[in-house]
Amino acid sequence: MASDILIPFFIFSSIFGIAYVYFTTRNKERLALIEKGADARLFNSGKRFSFGEIILNLALLSIGIGVGVLVGAMLEQGGMDSDVSFPASIFIFAGIGLTVSFFVNRKLSQSES
Incomplete structure (x- = not known):
């Protein structure tokens, strides 16, 4: 019974955790590059x-x-x-x-x- 609730909870929390770490790390990296004087066009290269x-x-x-x-x-x-x-x-x-x-x-x- 508890596994019916826990499995989806762990799946969605894992997806949320991965997305959160990805976006916060990317934001910190971009802020560090801007502080060092990097050009903002660097982020739009894709x-x-x-x-x-x-x-x-x-x-x-x-x-x-x-x-x-x-x-x-x-x-x-x-x-x-x-x-x-x-x-x-x-x-x-x-x-x-x-x-x-x-x-x-x-x-x-x-x-x-």
């Missing part, structure tokens, strides 16, 4: 994803999952166990969709530069 890239990633992932469901249904009709055919084909085609979105995004970013 690449930001545009809204179009996120939509493209989600669209290709959704297409991959849809194709995976269709292939899983075809494999089930062919005699394969549905406990194997559906998850396997969904994960395979979702991975293919994400791989395609990676190459499409890379090609788009190279054409912008």
Whole structure:
């Protein structure tokens, strides 16, 4: 009975603790760099994803999952166990969709530069 309450509590408290340590450490590091005279542009050096890239990633992932469901249904009709055919084909085609979105995004970013 107590484990039903304690397990989610420990999971969420661990996630909160990791996030808290990460953000407080990052804040202290940035304050120390600013005190030493570092340029503030140093913190904005990471690449930001545009809204179009996120939509493209989600669209290709959704297409991959849809194709995976269709292939899983075809494999089930062919005699394969549905406990194997559906998850396997969904994960395979979702991975293919994400791989395609990676190459499409890379090609788009190279054409912008």
